[in-house]
Amino acid sequence: xxxxxxxxxxxxxxxxxxxxxxxxxxxxxxTTGILNFAQGEFLMLGGMTAVTxxxxxxxxxxxxxxxxxxxxxxxxxxxxxxxxLRRPTxxxxxxxxxxxxxxxxxxxxxxxxxKVRSLSYFTGNECSSVRVLGAGISPQVFWVLGTVxxxxxxxxxxxxxxxxxxxxxxxxxxxxxxxxxxINTGRMRTLAFMLSAGIGALGGCVISPITMTQxxxxxxxxxxxxxxxxxxxxxxxxPGVLGxxxxxxxxxxxxxxxxxxxxKDATAFGILVAVLFVxxxxxxxxxxxQAGAQER
Amino acid sequence: MLxxxxxxxxxxxxxxxxxxxxxxxxxxVVALIGANGAGKTSLLSAVVGLLPPWDGQVVIGGRDAxxxxxxxxxxxxxxxxPEGRRIFxxxxxxxxxxxxxxxxxxxxxxxxxxxxxxxxxxERRGQTAGTLSGGEQQMLAIARGLIARPRLLLxxxxxxxxxxxxxxxxxEVVRGLRDLGVTICxxxxxxxxxxxxxxxxxxxxxxxxxxEGVSEDLLRNPEVMRAYLxxxxxxxxx
Ligand SMILES: Nc1ncnc2c1ncn2[C@@H]1O[C@H](COP(=O)(O)OP(=O)(O)O)[C@@H](O)[C@H]1O
Ligand SMILES: [Mg+2]
Numbered sequence: 001x002x003x004x005x006x007x008x009x010x011x012x013x014x015x016x017x018x019x020x021x022x023x024x025x026x027x028x029x030x031t032t033g034i035l036n037f038a039q040g041e042f043l044m045l046g047g048m049t050a051v052t053x054x055x056x057x058x059x060x061x062x063x064x065x066x067x068x069x070x071x072x073x074x075x076x077x078x079x080x081x082x083x084x085l086r087r088p089t090x091x092x093x094x095x096x097x098x099x100x101x102x103x104x105x106x107x108x109x110x111x112x113x114x115k116v117r118s119l120s121y122f123t124g125n126e127c128s129s130v131r132v133l134g135a136g137i138s139p140q141v142f143w144v145l146g147t148v149x150x151x152x153x154x155x156x157x158x159x160x161x162x163x164x165x166x167x168x169x170x171x172x173x174x175x176x177x178x179x180x181x182x183i184n185t186g187r188m189r190t191l192a193f194m195l196s197a198g199i200g201a202l203g204g205c206v207i208s209p210i211t212m213t214q215x216x217x218x219x220x221x222x223x224x225x226x227x228x229x230x231x232x233x234x235x236x237x238x239p240g241v242l243g244x245x246x247x248x249x250x251x252x253x254x255x256x257x258x259x260x261x262x263x264k265d266a267t268a269f270g271i272l273v274a275v276l277f278v279x280x281x282x283x284x285x286x287x288x289x290q291a292g293a294q295e296r
Numbered sequence: 297m298l299x300x301x302x303x304x305x306x307x308x309x310x311x312x313x314x315x316x317x318x319x320x321x322x323x324x325v326v327a328l329i330g331a332n333g334a335g336k337t338s339l340l341s342a343v344v345g346l347l348p349p350w351d352g353q354v355v356i357g358g359r360d361a362x363x364x365x366x367x368x369x370x371x372x373x374x375x376x377x378p379e380g381r382r383i384f385x386x387x388x389x390x391x392x393x394x395x396x397x398x399x400x401x402x403x404x405x406x407x408x409x410x411x412x413x414x415x416x417x418x419e420r421r422g423q424t425a426g427t428l429s430g431g432e433q434q435m436l437a438i439a440r441g442l443i444a445r446p447r448l449l450l451x452x453x454x455x456x457x458x459x460x461x462x463x464x465x466x467x468e469v470v471r472g473l474r475d476l477g478v479t480i481c482x483x484x485x486x487x488x489x490x491x492x493x494x495x496x497x498x499x500x501x502x503x504x505x506x507x508e509g510v511s512e513d514l515l516r517n518p519e520v521m522r523a524y525l526x527x528x529x530x531x532x533x534x
Contacts, residue, residue, distance in 0.1 A: 163394060163395075163398065166387070166391050166394055166395055167395055167398055169384070169386075169387060169391075170384050170387065170391075170395040173384040173385060173386055173387060174382050174383070174384055174385075176346060176366070176378065176382065177378060177382035177383070177384065178384075178395070179346070179365070179366035179367050180344065180346075180366055180367075180369075180370065180375070180376050180378060180382075181367075181370065181395050181396050181398050181399075181440070181444065182367050182370035182371065182398050182399035182444065183367055183395070183398055184365070184367045185367070186365075
């Protein structure tokens, strides 16, 4: 029993990080139609920047600083690489974002190095644990779950309750009509990139004590986030979060049921391939989950 | 209010607007008529900047707006209610209206006004816009445009695809706006009904204006019927 709980929490933790990647991925995709394969790099940049800043400042300040810096990076990348493309093709955009992810990785390798780093635990240390149903759960797990839940909630409120958030959904729903309503879709695109980058950076910070951060840790996250986003139905932020949790749980329990841990990455990839072949519209985009269709 | 000079534009290398000039004076209702594929939608798209003009000039309220991005057209007081309504289908009626007033700080008051004008929309304010009937969606599209407080309203085929009774209702709405003094430029395939409301009209055929004049004259002109019915009609008669 306690072992199941252990695996459950480990799956949930990983899953909520995939959810963060999927969230950023969907936010950019639905607002702009761009498949941003550099989404994982935002988490890496967030973690690495925070680790560096934490040498000079307390952790909360380092985290906030990292989020601000990466958010600005997201905006600058959009302005540099996407602003001038008037009607980019899907292939162009995929090449640009994959190229970007490689460049960011290389730059990170130069700025830092190939060493594995991590932020220290927000509360307690690697040995402290909280008892849940007989299993020992690291307090950092609750930091991750709480932070991700808060981000999801705030983003939902932003998209559904604020005028700018509604305008962002309008861009997703019908870009031309949104432009006709006076929405500068170029600026919305920048905003979507900044939001995604900031959310990613925060995710990268809270997970850093658990999974560590390295210059190339974004690549794996991008694939898993993409699998999560596909599972929820591309372009729909909230179902994508659910998709993330499912991918994380599937990964954890595939190990529990005897799959060699070295192959656990194959689980997400398997899910991705299965979704692409069987239900490319995502698990939840049929009639029975109407609420989901309204999320974007 | 709006003056278009020698406008040329198209898609890729295909030229669909071949040097069009027309104007709309303040307080006027102007009808743009022409058969399917004549280029009416493309012309309006070029006016608001959805389609970049190749050549020519678009002057809005005395200022050159040639090639300005679409989100700026609304700032200069021009609102296009696009063909096919283009409502935000997965957002609520209320949210559609709020986004329509994105640039208008006075939006809440105007939304109330729209609810008075279209009581059906008030009843359905919380409903997802995609679940409205075709007629209601058209009303929503018009209301969403009006919330931006246009000085010039461009309507692209507001009666397209609606049942006859609703077509009448849409024309009633346009008539009401005209009586309030809103300047309107309306694209219609329903030439007779459009000209009955309009002060003046232009007839567009394969990207060129072949006729223009006051509505009464156009309604009496056999050429209008020819343009209205398009090529098939011409082949029969020539
Ligand atoms: N997006 C597009 N791409 C290529 N050609 C188009 C496009 N939209 C319209 N056209 C062509 O431009 C011409 C004019 O179309 P349109 O402006 O929609 O006419 P109308 O509104 O009068 O029916 C037509 O020949 C049509 O096939
Ligand atoms: Mg048309």
